[in-house]
Amino acid sequence: MSQQQPHVVREIRRQPETWAQALGLLPGVRDVLPRTGERVAVLGCGTSWFMAMAYAGLREAAGEGETDAFAASRFPAGRRYDRVLVISRSGTTTEVLRAIERADAPVTAVTALKDGPVARAAREVIVLDFADERSVVQTLFATTTLMLLRGSLGEPLDEVIEQAAGALDAELPGDVENAGQFTFLGDGWRYGTSLEAALKMREGARLWTEAYPQLEYRHGPISIAEAGRVVWLFGAPAPGLVADIAATGATVVADELDPVADLVRVQALTVRRALAAGFDPDRPRSLTRSIVLDEPA
Incomplete structure (x- = not known):
């Protein structure tokens, strides 16, 4: 393995900086985030799903409205929502794209790729390209997204x-x-x-x-x-x-x-x-940055 410092080390250390940067975006993105009283579904895969779960719990606890979190592959397309919020670092994940196609409600995407398939498929897009990562493993993008969403609920986060x-x-x-x-x-x-x-x-x-x-x-x-x-x-x-x-x-x-x-x-x-243990923390075994499937849904 290369003796260079792993990318993920630098990405972990950047988190306080990118959290503050994301919170600075709030005035310009509030209108495309869930509004008080809306019934919302929040979707993601892997780490993004867990961030969706955290945000859903926070939003409901704040009294902002009923909020469900789903792995994108489990999105119940027939259920009525006022808004769907998707989280996708890569902007290319197949299951997220399929969920957007099935959604009847307006879709807002939070992604690191401004011109990717997810950004093109969503009605509104919040681009956190400054929180993108070279590591396969998500650290920086995930927590920056969650902190942005926490800030949108009015939490003091300093x-x-x-x-x-x-x-x-x-x-x-x-x-x-x-x-x-x-x-x-x-x-x-x-x-x-x-x-x-x-x-x-x-x-x-x-x-x-x-x-x-x-x-x-x-x-x-x-x-x-x-x-x-x-x-x-x-x-x-x-x-x-x-x-x-x-x-x-x-x-x-x-x-x-x-x-x-x-x-x-x-x-x-x-x-x-x-x-x-001698492992490469940037490239865990059997993992890739994005899951893009060839087979039909």
Whole structure:
């Protein structure tokens, strides 16, 4: 493998900067984002799907309107929506294009490719080309999209940006750095970030990872918890949960960080584990930047 610094390292470190840049776009893009009271479907694939889940949870919690998140391949085209929001870094993903074709509502796309097929198929487009990535793995584009969407809901995000900047060089305890298995837990919108954290570590470091809503964890998954494994909580722990996990011997990570800032720590840890194992964190095994299918739907 080349001794050059992986692209993903630079992309992870750029996140606080691109988050601020995306928030600066809000005055010019509010009109093409979901409006208060609209019934909205949010679609994506892989990491973009998990960002869609997080935004859907946030939007409903903010009282902005009913919001459903779907993997693009699972979009129920016959269901009525006022707007469909699609997230696609590459702007070429087949399942996203098929969903746009089936949508009866106006489609807004958030993409890094201003002249790609997704941008051409959508009615409105928000281009985050400054958050595009050379790595196959999504880090920068995904979180920048989520922060833009959070900002559109009126969230104050300066502190989150500061937390992420601090998380870039944060040291983790040795039993976290070297654990053999990770489970990520999060409730509400944080479940989306938990799924993304688990995906990042599977993709980049080929580790055994899982993700669950917090209160579901004791309904079976806790049975794998033991010494040498980590349970990482996004958001405040449910009452009694930390004590139950600690009793298994597993290490608990439950810090007071915003879940998106905490995700930055997971991204950085993933790269460290990948490099230590001799893997290329820019090009995980069997993955490509975009899935373009030849077969019919």
